[in-house]
Amino acid sequence: MIRLNKFTARCAAPAAAVWMTCLPSELCAAERESQSQQADKSDFNLLHPTPGELMRELSADRPDKTDSPYTVDAGHFQVEMDLANTTRSLDQDSRLELYQVAPLNLKLGVLNNLDVHLVLEPFTIERTKDLTTGAVEEKAGMGDLTPRFKVNLWGNDGGRTALGLLPFVKLPTNQDGLGNHSVEGGLKLPFAVDVPGWDLSFMSECDIVRDDRGSGYHPQFANSASVGHRLYGKLSLFLEFYSRVSAEAGSEWLGTVDTWLTYEVNRNLRLDGGAYVGMTSAADDLQLFLGFTWRF
Numbered sequence: 001m002i003r004l005n006k007f008t009a010r011c012a013a014p015a016a017a018v019w020m021t022c023l024p025s026e027l028c029a030a031e032r033e034s035q036s037q038q039a040d041k042s043d044f045n046l047l048h049p050t051p052g053e054l055m056r057e058l059s060a061d062r063p064d065k066t067d068s069p070y071t072v073d074a075g076h077f078q079v080e081m082d083l084a085n086t087t088r089s090l091d092q093d094s095r096l097e098l099y100q101v102a103p104l105n106l107k108l109g110v111l112n113n114l115d116v117h118l119v120l121e122p123f124t125i126e127r128t129k130d131l132t133t134g135a136v137e138e139k140a141g142m143g144d145l146t147p148r149f150k151v152n153l154w155g156n157d158g159g160r161t162a163l164g165l166l167p168f169v170k171l172p173t174n175q176d177g178l179g180n181h182s183v184e185g186g187l188k189l190p191f192a193v194d195v196p197g198w199d200l201s202f203m204s205e206c207d208i209v210r211d212d213r214g215s216g217y218h219p220q221f222a223n224s225a226s227v228g229h230r231l232y233g234k235l236s237l238f239l240e241f242y243s244r245v246s247a248e249a250g251s252e253w254l255g256t257v258d259t260w261l262t263y264e265v266n267r268n269l270r271l272d273g274g275a276y277v278g279m280t281s282a283a284d285d286l287q288l289f290l291g292f293t294w295r296f
């Protein structure tokens with residue numbers, strides 16, 4: 001596996017945040033002009049759904065770690081789920097195998113610029129083998145529950161850029177020691193730029209998480225950037241860089257390079273499959289996934 005040195009890691013971590021703070025003012029002006037030409041959808045809500053002809057292009061928070069700034073149209077549902085998800089990692093002393101069964105994100109459009117989410121981990125199997133003794137430890141059960149919501153600040157229905165706010169809280173519903181049994185939370189800032197022929201997105205995130213020793217909490221910060229391009233017809237290829245650093249003493253920087261394909265079956269159904277590849281010692285070596293996004 002390719003490893004990045006500490007100096008490169010610390011410099012790369014805030015890269016996405018720099019992108020977000022260095023946007024030229026011309027983009028914002030173009031954004032305001034474009035939005036003024038959009039249809040007014042502010043009257044639509046959970047009980048007064050957005051008509052099909054006014055629904056925006058399908059957008060999802062999967063399969064990448066860079067979430068979307070766009071919300072689900074008011075009065076509509078969206079399911080984002082893995083059909084298969086497996087993780088492998090190897091270090092000097094142990095080998096990890098992790099299998100997740102149907103992890104999913106359920107979404108409901110409440111207002112034109114607001115939706116609510118419920119992220120579930122129905123069943124997880126974790127196997128850790130000690131390479132010295134050969135002993136295998138296995139854990140299995142339900143994972144954590146994460147309610148969250150997203151507010152789109154601008155760009156939901158067109159424009160050069162889009163920005164969202166996505167706060168979340170992780171509830172410790174896990175079984176068999178599959179989590180840290182602590183309430184944690186954070187705030188994500190997903191951002192997208194409209195570049196003809198390309199999908200370009202960034203995200204910055206701040207979380208408050210439990211210390212490894214369980215004695216208190218500390219912040220951790222993540223940044224990511226993803227780019228995608230249509231290959232042929234309804235098939236597209238994406239590439240993402242993700243980094244995360246922690247304020248906890250002795251923690252290591254985590255970085256991954258991720259890639260995946262998407263196929264647009266129709267305007268409400270998308271298939272995807274790909275991999276997260278660890279680039280630092282703190283990251284898992286390889287995670288493979290296959291899933292879909294369905295809106296109705």
